[in-house]
Amino acid sequence: MRRYLFHRLLGMIVVIFLVLTIAFVLVRLAPGDPASLMLGPDATPGEVEALRIRLGLDRSMIAQYLTFLGDALQGDLGQSLFYNQPVTTVLAGRAEPTIFLALFSLIVALVIATPIGIWAAYRHGSVLDQASITTAMLAASVPSFLTGLVFQRYLATDLGWFPASGYGGAGAGFGDRMWHLVLPSITLGITNSALILRFTRASMLDILGEDYVRTARAKGMSERRVVLRHALKNAGIPIITVIGLTFALLVSGAVVTERVFNLPGMGNLVVNAVLRRDYPVIQGTLIIVAGLYVLVNLATDLLYLAVDKRVKY
Template sequence: MAKYLLRRIVGMFVVIILVLTIAFVLVRLAPGDPAALMLGPDATPQEAADLRTRLGLDQPIILQYVKFVGNALKGDLGESLFFNRPVISILADRAEPTIFLALMSLFFALFIATPIGIYAAYKRGSLLDQSSVTSAMLAASIPSFLTGLVFQRVLATNLGWFPTAGYGGPDADLWVRLEHLILPSITLGITNSALILRFTRASMLDILGEDYVRTARAKGMPETRVVLRHALKNAGIPIITVVGLTFALLVSGAVVTERVFNLPGMGNLVVNAVLRRDYPVIQGTLIVVASIYVLINLATDLLYFFIDKRVKY
């Protein structure tokens, strides 16, 4: 276990260095002067020269890279050109809506997909099984922005069940903000439930055909216990894997939904940073999202041991 963790930590460090290198190179690959691109076409040569000095772009490229990687490893991701604040503090302010949105969306996706996937596998070939697979493919095919717009019109505007958009006022408490996240969470939950449902069904189908499941049934064990305790537990590893990947995708891929519902999250921040040519914010978001991916993958792998004691690291 210790050797496995050491190897994973070393691998995580290598991945982070590669991400830092990519983030560093992307800005330098942009055609023209990076400082002039950040300031826009109306900038004077003196303003571009001052920004190059401020960002260290007038130094040798190797020195720039070493300073960039060293500062990033210490938590210094630079300063936003638009907000004139450290990038790390801006990302910290925008992380709450994104993290809560990802967690609530994952909850709705599991609430929809897990019971349907288990029952569809148990009733293989039935009408419910066929309709659930068809519904899953349909949910995966519809863009999340279209689902969000329909829900906004019907559930928020016409029926008034949920807030239409936003994240509450500056003084809003946690419950008010969570209420604003229900509708976008349902939107993302429905879209991402398709993959979880299909994996749950496929994993359960494999396990329900095993000999020990037939033996448990032959011994007279209640069917609920056979399905939930024996079959579901042993089918857990593929399900945990896809749940971890789904959560990582929700954290990094909720850009469209945040724009539709006007949520002040990291996705909305990146879109605005691209429009404003705020490259330090783009670089910082890339680094943070990649780090989240790495940590989620590690946590998912460690969960295997707790789900199935037969797993050896």
């Protein structure tokens, strides 16, 4: 186990290093000068050049990269060019809505997908099974922004059940902020439930055809115990894998939903940073998301031990 964790940690370091390098190169390949964008069209060439020197943009790419890499290794992701604050401070201020949106969306997806996937596999070939597959395909095909706009129109504007947009106000309490996330979470949860549903159904179908399941039935065990204790437990590994990947995707892929519902999350922050050529914020977000992916993958692998004691590292 220790050897496995050691190799995984080495792999994490390599991945983060590659992400640092790719993020640095990609953001600087984008057209546009951050200094010109910050000062506006009325700035003189001298003012633009003075700002470039102050920001360190006049140095060579190699010098900028070495400085960026050294600072990142010390936990310093740089200073935002637009907010004039440390990138870590800017990201921390936008992390709450994104993290809770991803968490609530995952809960919604699990509530929808897990029971339907199990029942569809148990009733393989039935009308419910075919309907679940069709519904999953439809949920995966409809863009999240369209689902969000429909929910905004009918559930928020017409019926008034949920806030249409925003994240509460400046003095909003925790409960009020979470209430503003309910409708976006339902939107994202429905869209991402399709993948979990299909994996749950496929995994359960494989397990329900195994010999030990037929043996359990032959011994007179109830169908509920056979399905939930024997089949679902042994089908848990691929389901856990897709749940972990879905959570990571929700954190990094909630940009459209945040824009539709005007949430001050990391997705909105990245979009604005790209438009403003705020290099440090773009780089910092990419690093955080990559680190999250690596940690989620590691946590998912470790959860295998809790689900199936036969797993050995």
